[in-house]
Amino acid sequence: MIPTNTSIDVPCVHCGELCTGHIVDAQEHPFCCNGCKSVYEILHANDLCDYYQHDDHAGVSMRQRPMPADAFAALDDPSVARQLLEYSSESMHRVRLSIPSMHCTSCVWLLEQLDRIDSGVLRSTVDVMRKQVTIEFDPSRTTLRAIATMLTSIGYEPVVRIEAGASHLQQGGDRSAIRALYLRIGVAAFAAGNIMLFSVAQYFGASTMQPALITVFQIASIILSVPVLVFSASPWFRSAAGALRARRVNLDVPVSLGILVLFARSVADIAGGAGEGFLDSFAGLVLFLLVGRLFQQRAFDALSFDRTYRSFFPLSVRVERKQEEEVIPIEGIVVGDTMQIRNGEVIPCDSVLLGQCGYVDYSFVSGEALPVECTEGSFVYAGGRVVGAAMKLAAVKDVSHSYLASLWDSSSTRVQRSTWLQLSDRFGQWFTVFAIGVAVLGFLLWLPNYAIALNVFTAVLIIACPCALTLAAPITLGTAMGLAGRKGIFLKNIGSMLELERTTDVVFDKTGTLTMPSPAVRYEGRELTNEERRAVIAVAMQSAHPMSRAVAKALDDDATSSDACTVDDVAEHVGQGITGSVDGQSVCIGSHDFVHGEGAEQQTSASVWVSVDGRVVGAVHARPTIRTGIAAMIDRLRTRATLWLLSGDTDRDRDVFAGAFPPSSMYFSQRPTEKVDRINELRTERRHVLMVGDGLNDAGAMRAANVAIAVTDDAATLVPACDVIMRAHQLSNLDGLLRYARSMRRVIVFNFIISIAYNALGLTLALVGILTPLATAILMPVSSLTVIGVSVAGARWYARRYL
Amino acid sequence: MSVVVVLVLCSLLISGGFLLAFLWATKRGQFDDVHTPAITMLFDDRTPTDKP
The missing domain is CATH 3.30.70.100 (Alpha-Beta Plaits)
Structure with a gap:
């Protein structure tokens, strides 16, 4: 082993990260840790070292990955x-x-x-x-x-995860939905292409063609369009029928009506010898509608947006039963079981601590940044992570009745009906009434002449089919969703974008969201001599308390003094601190009262005090590190929305955020249920709430909000149920995302105007009675293509500007 | 005229064959994952001695 204070900028052979501190050497290859080394050894033994040739950063760093042997x-x-x-x-x-x-x-x-x-x-x-x-x-x-x-x-x-078993089935469902869509598109595209060839021949060559050949072409067109009607267009008929049965009207009703009338009128025209029919427009229309569906189905399969509390828990737990240790699935825990939870593992159910004291990190459950000390007999909640020595716990509730599970169940479920569906449904009602109204009007106007009146009636229904309208939202939002995904902002579905757009209030969580998940630890005080420094570190290393470890880490920043020295007279005082002496220097590390003596003036910042030979030399402060760009983002955001801060942590960092949030909108020491209440309060005032959080403690609040963004530092971290998963570095551009969402709405509205203009033109032709198949064959694809073009271009242009 | 009809039938048969091929491939899951095969095709084949 190379001494630890030699060169530290060698990249690890396995993970490619710089080896800081320790270098582990195997066959003259440097590794940053034993984990990376053992991976290399496994690959080497199996002759798989080509692994490192495909990508420079192939290996996954194995640092900070405690892996209990019986995890699985x-x-x-x-x-x-x-x-x-x-x-x-x-x-x-x-x-x-x-x-x-x-x-x-x-x-x-x-x-x-x-x-x-x-x-x-x-x-x-x-x-x-x-x-x-x-x-x-x-x-x-x-x-x-x-x-x-x-x-x-x-x-x-x-x-x-057990629920992953359920979700893979569900993903299988998604997969078959996409497959069915591809099948429908394949059939529709095949029919559309071939019918178009027949139709073009009739449009331009009818006068020179033999009548028998025209008949053959028309019959072939009808045969080709039957599968389009029966198979490809069936989703719209099913949806429209479902809506009508529920005595509602959605946008699929006028679409279905348009499709049906288009087909029926074409067949009638051909059968009656009145013309070539609109079958090319019919197949093209269905094809365009299916392409819109394809955009609508866009999803990020690798991410899971819907989680239950279960996904945060381990698979199994070690329990002692009948004097024997066994590993059981956590659902098998019964009240009274004695569980063994090791360092870094999550406590699966509410329980009572047996045996010595220990530390539990509740940061994920409650948002408290620092681990909590637990003594024998104290109550520990499910979801806490054990820090330091292993703990023996007696279960007092089973998994599904624990605090965390009840928290999850009690939070109100979000109204799943998304804004844009409501919007399009309302639009559908209005549109249906309008289209049928105009059609009847046209029919009445031409009335003495039944043949023309019927023609006008059907022509109006055909041209009023809101094809371009149905395309506008899915294609704009689908494209926008793909572009945002490239930037590290993953939307659950295309509706999430419009939910973001309506935001009036943004509620932030603090720990892990605005700040980095773990606080930066810094020593402040008198400069220590090397001996003192060594002594303090040595004493601090004697304790497993996270704050003692933090002290050692804060002082040992350049890794100069890790060689051990003997510590005498170590005495650890639970809940207060630790004392000890090194080479005659007595060191005392602990809480303010413990180091200064009772009654001295208390300071607020989270810190551990250090004294050497009875004199206080300084303190180690744990300060939250605010993510970069947050302050500027909040500044920009303030003009657009009301901002709130709901932190589960104590208010010792109040001053850090005082500039960003008005005092009346900062809430500290919020329990998860209080967060939910606060959001529900806002919602009863008819505010549209966006909750930005990261941990389990925000899960309830995120479900209560209209729309929720989960912030994550790396893709492997579990996030609570949400609508948007965002890489942490993108949080500084939250205002850009909201702006983008707004501009997407603008693009959709603009598209609505375009397609209404086309429809108006078509309606005029229809009412006058000159809507020929050729006019339809041109007007319909042109309007659809315009809408698709404007949607994609708009989404791209604004993405470059705002994302 | 009859020639055109024969040609139309031929073209429909051929394109119908392609349609069937597409439907078959979709049902078999050929389009479920279109990203991984693009990566794996560039890997060298394993030499026979590699095999355990």
Whole structure:
């Protein structure tokens, strides 16, 4: 091992990150940590080192990844495994696993060669967009658990959740929906193309063609358009029928009406010898509508927007039963079980601490930045993360009745009906009434002449079909969603954009959202001599308390004094601090009262005080680091929306945000339920609330808000249910996103105007009685193409400006 | 005239064949993931000695 204070800017062979501090050496290759080294060794042993040739940053850094050996023990449980397996037979099991850390070509290469690491794997197939790997394995030669553990050992920890079993089925559903859409598009495109050839011949060559040939062409057109009517257009008929049965009218009603009339009139025209019919327009219309649907279906498959509390919990837990330790799925916990939770693991249910004191990090549940000290007998809530020594806990509630689960259930479910659907439905009602009104009017005007009157009636219904209108919103929003995704802003569906647009109030969470997830720790006070520094670090290292560790880290920033020295007379005072002496220097580290003595004036900042030989030398402060660009973003945002800060943390950082938020709109020490109440309060005032949060403590509030954005530092982090997942660095452009959403609405409205203009032109032709098939064949695609062009161009142009 | 009808039938048959091929491929899941194959096709084949 190379001494730790030598060169520190060597990139790790595995993960490519600079090796700071320790360098672990294997076969003369530098590694930043043992984790990376062991991955390299596994790959090396299996002759898979080509892995590093496909991408410069192939490896996933293994630093800070504590991985308990039995994390996947629950996968041995047949009932758990059954929920995960897609297919199982005697000789082959198939499972699809989500691997969030998959990121590059090398990942694909390695994950498709798993059979070289575990010979029980028969085949592994990667889906890079969904970040999934489908593994087929021989159950007699390997197990699900062995595969999950093996994946973890090479840096691709699979996300195995019971509900993921349910969601992969649901994703299978999505997949078949897309397939059905492709099938419909294929049929419609085939029919449209061929009918158009027949029609063009009739439009321009009818006078020179033999009548028999024209008949053949017309019959062929009808035959080709039947599958379009029956198969391709069926979603609109189904939706319209559903709406009518519920005594509602949506936008699909006039669309269906238009399609039906178009077909019926064409067949009637052809049968009666009155003309060539509108069948080319008919097939083209259905094709355009289907393309619009394709945009509407856009989704980010690799991300999960709907989570329940269950996804934040581990799969299994270690319990002691009948003097024996066993690993059981957490659903199996019964009240009274004694659980063992190790460092970094999440507590699955409300319980009472047995044995020594320990520390629990509730930052994810409550937003408190610092770990809480728990003593024997104290109550710990589900969702806390154990810091330091392992804890023994007695369950007092089962998983589904714990605080966290009840919090989840109590929060009101969001009204799922999105704004744009409401908008288009209302528009549909209005449009249907208008179209039928004009059609009847035209019919009455021409009345003595029944033939022309009927012609006008159907022509109006045909041209009034709001095809371009139905295309405007999906194509604009679908394109916008794709562009935002490239910037690291992922929308759940296209409706989320319009929800963002209506925002009047923005509510921010603090820890993890506006600030970095972990606070920056800094020493402030008298400059310490090297001996003093060494002594303080040595004493601080004696305690597992997170703040002591923070002290050691703050002082040991340049990693100069990590060599151990003996500490005498160590005494740890629970809840207060630690004392000890090194080479005759007595050191005292702890709370303000503990170091200064009782009664000294208290200061507010979260800090640990340090004294050497009885004299206070300084303190270590934990200050939140605000993400870059936040202050400027808030400044810009303030002119557009009312801003609120709801923090679960104490108000010691109030002054940091005083410039950004007015005092009356900052709330600290908010419990999750209080956050929900506050949002509901705003909503009863008919405000449109956008909640920006990151953790489980915001989950309730995010569900209560009209629209929710979850901020995440890396793709692998779990976020609560939300409408938008945003990379943390994009938060500084939140105002840009809201502006973009607004401009998208403008693009849609502009498109509405364009298509209404085309419709007006068409209606005039229809009412006068000169809407020929040729005019329709030109007008319909031109209006649709204009709308598509304007939508895509508008979304792109504004994206360059605002995103 | 009859020649045109024969040609129309031929063209419909051929394009119908392509349509069927498309429908078959879609149903078999050929379009489910269009990104990964683009990456994997560039990998070198495993040499026989690589196999365990």
